[in-house]
Amino acid sequence: MTQRFIIIEKDFIPEHTFECGQCFRWNKTDNGNYIGIVSDSVLEVIKEHDKYFVYFENKEEDFIKEYFDLNRDYNMLINEILSMDDKLRDAVKYGFGIRILRQDIWECIISFIISINNNIPRIKKIIENISRYYGKEIYYKGRVFYSFPKPEVLAKASEKELRMLNCGFRVPYIINAAKMIESGDVDIYGLKNKSNEEVRKELMKLPGVGEKVSSCIMLYSLGRFDIFPVDVWIKRIMENIYLKRYESPREIEKFALARFKDKAGIVQQYLYFYFRNNKDFLKGISKSGC
């Protein structure tokens, strides 16, 4: 069993990358490293002598490099962000080491359908439940892990089973989205060369995929940084820091895209990570409203 590794030396802190809310299948191990299931493989990120080693099996190096977005210079991105907006200094400094992972689009779609009106610990639990129930076994270092099931599998899943796995009101969304993808009614594998508008239109054909979920898919699986997902937290943060008034998610996205341009996606990530972990800085703004 060949085990290989590559080194990530620059602009990377595992805790920031894996716990900024973009992914749900990475977990911290007892010794402080991270282990995750990525498509049909188990990956480990291990710190040795101040360097991070990615261990993997059954994958090409190019896959790993793309997954960790290693061809992008985040340090340069940060400098450009700071040069155009000083308000982001604290958030960028705090979130240094976040990389936007290039996730599998199918798993990303279902993951963010599950995220609807849900919280992160429960999202992780539901995805784990689905993988254990429907996924394939992966053996890694004598342990068993489970891959996320393919569209054809979830297309045939029963409502009863998925309810048992705690998917709740999202059950019909999941099954019908899987059916539409499996049948080819919605083409999720031919989106690469399409415009943001075209991609969003295609994704929103899927039940349970609205503006925000489609934005997450475009950012986290297509690597489109000129996208700014607006959830309840980002809404609050933007209203608090920039707008000083209640505003609709659509207007907030418009504002952010105009201001942060092709770096909006990573800015969104820094803001989310920083303010979720420092909620006190958001006192003074109401929790909802628009």
Added chain:
DNA sequence: CCTCAGGGCTCTC
């Protein structure tokens, strides 16, 4: 015991 919110969406009006 209760209410409320959580990386929102759909359906109805």
Added chain:
DNA sequence: GAGAGCCCTGAG
């Protein structure tokens, strides 16, 4: 365009 309702769980 606005508003109610939603499966479930932990927090308060």
